[in-house]
Amino acid sequence: MRSELERLGIPLDLAPMEARLVAQLPVGDSWQYEPKWDGFRCLAFRQGDEVELRAKSGKSLTRFFPEVVANLRALPPHSFVIDGELVIEVGRVPDFDALQLRLHPAESRIRRLASDTPATFVAFDCLLRQLGRPLLARPFSDRRRALETVAVDMGDGNGLRVTSFTRELRTAKRWLNHRRKSLDGVVAKPLDLAYLPGARAMLKVKCWRTADCVVGGFRFETGRRLVGSLLLGLYDAKGLLHHVGFTSAIPRAQRAQLTKRLEGLISPPGFTGDAPGGPSRWSTERSAAWQPLRPKLVVEVVYDHVTGGRFRHGTKLVRWRPDKAPMGCTCDQLEPH
Numbered sequence: 001m002r003s004e005l006e007r008l009g010i011p012l013d014l015a016p017m018e019a020r021l022v023a024q025l026p027v028g029d030s031w032q033y034e035p036k037w038d039g040f041r042c043l044a045f046r047q048g049d050e051v052e053l054r055a056k057s058g059k060s061l062t063r064f065f066p067e068v069v070a071n072l073r074a075l076p077p078h079s080f081v082i083d084g085e086l087v088i089e090v091g092r093v094p095d096f097d098a099l100q101l102r103l104h105p106a107e108s109r110i111r112r113l114a115s116d117t118p119a120t121f122v123a124f125d126c127l128l129r130q131l132g133r134p135l136l137a138r139p140f141s142d143r144r145r146a147l148e149t150v151a152v153d154m155g156d157g158n159g160l161r162v163t164s165f166t167r168e169l170r171t172a173k174r175w176l177n178h179r180r181k182s183l184d185g186v187v188a189k190p191l192d193l194a195y196l197p198g199a200r201a202m203l204k205v206k207c208w209r210t211a212d213c214v215v216g217g218f219r220f221e222t223g224r225r226l227v228g229s230l231l232l233g234l235y236d237a238k239g240l241l242h243h244v245g246f247t248s249a250i251p252r253a254q255r256a257q258l259t260k261r262l263e264g265l266i267s268p269p270g271f272t273g274d275a276p277g278g279p280s281r282w283s284t285e286r287s288a289a290w291q292p293l294r295p296k297l298v299v300e301v302v303y304d305h306v307t308g309g310r311f312r313h314g315t316k317l318v319r320w321r322p323d324k325a326p327m328g329c330t331c332d333q334l335e336p337h
Contacts, residue, residue, distance in 0.1 A: 004047040009132045010081050013058050015198035016041055017083075017125075019187050022203050025172055026188050032140070033172035034165045036185035036204055037122055038094045038305065039087035044121060046072055046080050047131070053086075061086070064102040067114040068121050071159040077150055081134075083125035083195075084163075088117050094184075096307045123147060123154075124163040127195060136195040143195065176207060183207055184305070208302045210318065211333045214326045215297040216241055217270040217290045218262050227259045231276050231290060232301065232315065234331045240273035242331065245311030247301050268292045298324040306334045 005012060025033065041056040051069045053061040062069055065086060088098040098117050104110055126147035128134050135143050144165075151162040166172055172186050185206035193201055216233035220226065229248040233241040250258065269275070270292025277290060301315035309331065 004050045005045050005052055007131060008045060008047050008079060008081060008128055009134050010045070010128055010136075012045060012052060012054055014043060014054075014127075015058075016043060016056050017196050017198070017202065018056075018200045019202035019204035020200040022205060025169060025176075025186060025205050026203055027169060029167070030191050031169075032144070032165050032167055032189045032191055033169070033175075034124060034163050034187050034189065035175065035183055036187050036206070037085040037087055037163070038096060038184040039085040039122070040099055042084055042086045042121070043127075044068075044072055044080075044082045044084060044123075046075070046078070048078055049073060063107070064104075064110055065114065065119050066111065067118045067159060072121065074158075075150070075154065075160075077129070079128065079131040080126065080150055081128040082121075082123045082147065082150065083127060084121050084123040086119050087122055088119050090117065096305065096312070118159055120159050120161055122161050122163050123151070125195065126150060136197070139192045139194065140189050141191040176205060206304055208304060210300055210302050211315075212298055212300050212321055212324050212329045213244065214241060214295045214329045215262075215293060215299060216243060216295060217276065217292045219246075219290045220259075225259065226255045227262055229314075230299065230317070231270075232299070232311070233271055233273075233295070234329055234333065235327060236273060236331050239327075241271050241295060242273035242309070243271045243276045244309065244331075244334070245301075245303070245315055247299070247315045247317045249315070249317045262291070262293060265293045265296055266291050267294045270295075295326045298322070298326055298329060309334060 042061060043054045045052040051072050053065060055061050068086065087094045090098060102110060102113055126143045127136055129146045129149065135146055147162060154160040154162065175183060175186055185204055188203040213232035213234060215230050217231035218227050219229050221228035227250060229246045231243055232245045232247065234244050235241055298321040300318040300321050302318055303311045303315045305312035
């Protein structure tokens with residue numbers, strides 16, 4: 001049976017346009033700046049009563065976010081394709097863990113989570129506003145105006161939102177410099193840019209944050225007796241040292257000397273709270289092979305995201321902090337503010 005969504009004129013497997021990471025925001029009157037959201041990138045397709053949510057990977061997200069589907073189906077426009085982000089906010093801060101919990105096989109669990117922690121669809125581009133008339137070739141300024149016609153029907157507080165924007169560089173820089181943990185960065189979009197599926201045609205600057213961490217352990221490089229990564233820890237209010245991530249950004253010329261220094265500090269347990277290599281479906285033999293250290297060394301690292309009280313990605317080593325007391329490296333550095 002032919003789906004009504006096929007009538008839209010935009011394929012369901014369309015790859016979203018992406019952004020290239022740069023160090024600084026571009027300057028000029030031809031740019032629009034928008035907040036970068038920390039969620040699931042998503043294309044929303046609507047034709048009549050049919051709604052489909054597609055992830056950047058091409059996989060369907062429709063069954064995992066029934067409340068978003070219902071909200072999009074309730075809009076007066078019967079035909080649209082919108083590019084946006086699925087986010088779940090807890091205390092006005094995006095909660096990536098809550099999003100990941102949605103990817104569950106049990107429909108009953110999904111329904112309960114949809115009620116307890118409903119998701120919001122944040123729209124930032126319109127690829128189609130009328131049946132069979134795609135807007136991909138139109139400049140972004142035209143697509144933004146089309147999005148705002150849909151936004152009139154979105155209302156407020158119903159799980160649908162149009163992203164804010166500015167065309168003032170000063171305001172965009174203020175967003176970045178404020179360094180709120182609820183902001184992932186800023187995306188810059190040329191006003192004359194057509195929608196280029198799969199291309200990194202936009203620019204993004206991320207909010208990088210720093211934390212002082214205890215080196216609670218390390219791993220050797222595969223097949224070599226040289227340090228490959230440092231395991232990072234932070235103390236909780238009870239004085240327990242929890243593993244929160246790692247950094248492997250160690251200059252090659254320093255690894256031999258650093259390995260000797262670390263081997264002189266090897267002593268269990270290393271981490272007294274959550275430790276590396278705990279049981280999980282992602283665990284490997286290598287993930288469990290680490291050397292515990294006495295908590296004597298402190299490093300400052302740069303990170304982007306925190307998920308579940310841990311760095312979501314590897315961090316960048318900034319400097320060693322011999323002036324910093326290890327017990328002063330606490331988990332509250334990662335709390336939203």
